[in-house]
Amino acid sequence: MPPVETHGLRPESVRPRSLGELAAAVPAIQVRGDLDTTISGVAVSTKDLRPGELFVAIPGANRHGAEFAAAAAAAGAGAVLTDEAGFELASATGLPVLIVDSPRDRLGDVAAAVFGTDVHRPKLFAVTGTNGKTSVVHMIEAILRQLGIPSGLSSTAERHVRDLEVVSGLTTPEASELHALLALMNEAGVEAAAVEVSAQALSRHRVDGVVFDVVGFTNLSHDHLDDYGTMTAYLDAKRPLFTPQHGSRAVVSLDTPAGAELFATSGIPAESISADPAAAADWLIEVVSREPGRTGFRLSRSGQTVVESSVPVLGDHMAANAGLAIAMLIAGGVDGAGIAAALGRDGGIRMYLPGRIEKVSDDASPGVYVDFGHSPDAFAKSLAAVRAVTPGKVVMVFGADGDRDKIKRPDMARAAVDGSDLLIVTDHHPRFEDPASIRATLVRAAREHKPGFPVLEVADPKQAIREAMRHVQPGDSILWAGPGHQNYRDIEGVKTPYSAKAEARAALVEHGFGASENLATATAY
Numbered sequence: 249m250p251p252v253e254t255h256g257l258r259p260e261s262v263r264p265r266s267l268g269e270l271a272a273a274v275p276a277i278q279v280r281g282d283l284d285t286t287i288s289g290v291a292v293s294t295k296d297l298r299p300g301e302l303f304v305a306i307p308g309a310n311r312h313g314a315e316f317a318a319a320a321a322a323a324g325a326g327a328v329l330t331d332e333a334g335f336e337l338a339s340a341t342g343l344p345v346l347i348v349d350s351p352r353d354r355l356g357d358v359a360a361a362v363f364g365t366d367v368h369r370p371k372l373f374a375v376t377g378t379n380g381k382t383s384v385v386h387m388i389e390a391i392l393r394q395l396g397i398p399s400g401l402s403s404t405a406e407r408h409v410r411d412l413e414v415v416s417g418l419t420t421p422e423a424s425e426l427h428a429l430l431a432l433m434n435e436a437g438v439e440a441a442a443v444e445v446s447a448q449a450l451s452r453h454r455v456d457g458v459v460f461d462v463v464g465f466t467n468l469s470h471d472h473l474d475d476y477g478t479m480t481a482y483l484d485a486k487r488p489l490f491t492p493q494h495g496s497r498a499v500v501s502l503d504t505p506a507g508a509e510l511f512a513t514s515g516i517p518a519e520s521i522s523a524d525p526a527a528a529a530d531w532l533i534e535v536v537s538r539e540p541g542r543t544g545f546r547l548s549r550s551g552q553t554v555v556e557s558s559v560p561v562l563g564d565h566m567a568a569n570a571g572l573a574i575a576m577l578i579a580g581g582v583d584g585a586g587i588a589a590a591l592g593r594d595g596g597i598r599m600y601l602p603g604r605i606e607k608v609s610d611d612a613s614p615g616v617y618v619d620f621g622h623s624p625d626a627f628a629k630s631l632a633a634v635r636a637v638t639p640g641k642v643v644m645v646f647g648a649d650g651d652r653d654k655i656k657r658p659d660m661a662r663a664a665v666d667g668s669d670l671l672i673v674t675d676h677h678p679r680f681e682d683p684a685s686i687r688a689t690l691v692r693a694a695r696e697h698k699p700g701f702p703v704l705e706v707a708d709p710k711q712a713i714r715e716a717m718r719h720v721q722p723g724d725s726i727l728w729a730g731p732g733h734q735n736y737r738d739i740e741g742v743k744t745p746y747s748a749k750a751e752a753r754a755a756l757v758e759h760g761f762g763a764s765e766n767l768a769t770a771t772a773y
């Protein structure tokens with residue numbers, strides 16, 4: 249079954265809390281209204297509010313959530329929590345109003361108290377870093393499943409509660425949604441879960457009220473400077489995960505300089521991992537084999553192999569992700585010998601990783617990989633991975649996100665040129681930007697970087713992948729970076745249905761090549 253689209257996951261039953269109880273549990277809440285009013289859930293948006301829930305009205309980037317207080321009342325909200333600025337609009341609804349200095353800062357604690365996740369929750373693994381978060385959390389979940397441990401997942405691509413699969417919105421849900429998800433996991437008997445934590449989530453208090461048993465760090469490279477301005481500020485945004493407020497133990501990759509710094513300054517007990525023997529990390533991850541759809545690895549500690557196995561995705565960076573996933577599980581008390589035995593039994597990590605260097609061609613055709621990479625380092629790593637298994641030429645197709653970090657675009661173009669033999673620049677999510685101007689920046693940067701390098705510009709991505717097909721034959725490869733698992737394109741705020749994987753498969757067939765079976769339907773292990 250493909251993942252279901254839904255707004256606002258909720259546990260089946262929530263013990264209703266009175267506002268008086270809530271005010272006693274969470275400091276600094278003033279209640280204006282009937283203390284006996286009960287609430288049975290928390291929502292930060294009217295789009296997923298249910299009757300009887302507390303609507304938390306937050307000042308947002310565009311408007312104050314209190315502007316939606318009347319809509320919340322009409323949807324059956326039990327009360328509104330807001331700040332002084334939102335009080336007037338909230339009280340005009342006639343609902344009881346709870347006032348705090350900063351509703352976003354209190355949201356996690358309030359949601360934990362209401363959903364009961366302050367008392368009980370699964371063993372939790374959190375992963376942060378610029379690239380690899382989704383991959384690592386999916387690997388943790390896959391291994392938990394192989395061990396027979398009831399598991400859960402929250403990633404950019406999907407959220408899972410055992411066998412229930414739900415499409416994700418944000419990488420890390422708002423705190424109210426996260427605690428509802430954890431409560432649902434409790435009800436479903438989930439014993440351990442992996443959660444992807446973005447820098448934005450930490451900056452915006454989305455994991456407040458959660459202390460993860462093990463937190464992991466993949467890497468830090470150029471991205472999100474639209475949000476953070478400098479790489480130092482970007483790293484600083486990730487630091488709270490490595491403090492007792494959010495983590496008990498850590499496993500940190502030393503493979504980018506930021507990892508070494510984070511490891512040295514971690515506020516909680518930390519172990520290190522690296523792909524470089526010279527780093528002398530606690531864990532060493534080495535690649536032992538490379539195939540188009542599989543990478544073999546050895547994970548060792550103090551010179552002793554702990555797990556030698558494989559992951560069904562291409563790339564040394566994917567082996568690094570697998571090493572981090574296993575080291576985190578072991579740091580969380582899972583037996584390493586048990587992991588080695590389960591992976592040995594199953595022929596490696598058994599997983600489907602949606603849209604991460606996903607091979608959509610069959611073995612007799614040119615290799616066609618659809619990837620979610622959207623940063624210079626992701627391009628460099630994925631192109632190196634594709635090159636390692638491609639005897640012929642490598643064609644790169646990509647477009648940059650509109651209304652996201654503009655500074656990284658020239659570096660993306662340079663990384664694409666450095667790693668490929670032909671570059672086709674196309675459109676991605678223009679959002680509210682002019683797509684022609686995004687393409688112009690990319691084409692200019694690519695041509696300036698390597699004059700004479702073949703660069704084509706094809707605005708429509710459906711045509712761009714078909715143009716790429718005209719340049720390849722078996723033995724060559726195409727990497728289409730950007731769209732990954734996504735099933736839409738964001739054009740002027742409208743999400744137009746679109747699947748790069750489906751387009752790439754169709755283009756293969758039109759050019760007389762074979763496409764792989766659609767693995768998207770084969771997720772239920």
Ligand SMILES: CC(=O)N[C@H]1[C@@H](OP(=O)(O)OP(=O)(O)OC[C@H]2O[C@@H](n3ccc(=O)[nH]c3=O)[C@H](O)[C@@H]2O)O[C@H](CO)[C@@H](O)[C@@H]1O[C@H](C)C(=O)N[C@@H](C)C(=O)N[C@H](CCC(=O)O)C(=O)O
Pocket residue numbers: 292293294295305306307308309310311312313314316417418419420421422446447448449452
């Ligand atoms: C900049 C940012 O984080 N924005 C988030 C924020 O939106 P906002 O502050 O603009 O909200 P707003 O439009 O001003 O509305 C104010 C309030 O009214 C509420 N509202 C709004 C409309 C309505 O009909 N009813 C309603 O109740 C909203 O829920 C919000 O609480 O609150 C919204 C509701 O939760 C989020 O959807 C939205 O994320 C946007 C979509 C976003 O793109 N965020 C990015 C930056 C992000 O967080 N990305 C990271 C991953 C990055 C990565 O690794 O690539 C992530 O974790 O996803």
Ligand SMILES: Nc1ncnc2c1ncn2[C@@H]1O[C@H](COP(=O)(O)OP(=O)(O)OP(=O)(O)O)[C@@H](O)[C@H]1O
Pocket residue numbers: 377378379380381382383384404419444446466467565566568569603604605619620621622625626627629630
């Ligand atoms: N360890 C890694 N180092 C560098 N690049 C990586 C690594 N792992 C994955 N990537 C690249 O980043 C892309 C996104 O991978 P993944 O979704 O796992 O990362 P992410 O951190 O979750 O990103 P996002 O937050 O944007 O979803 C991959 O498709 C690949 O191109």
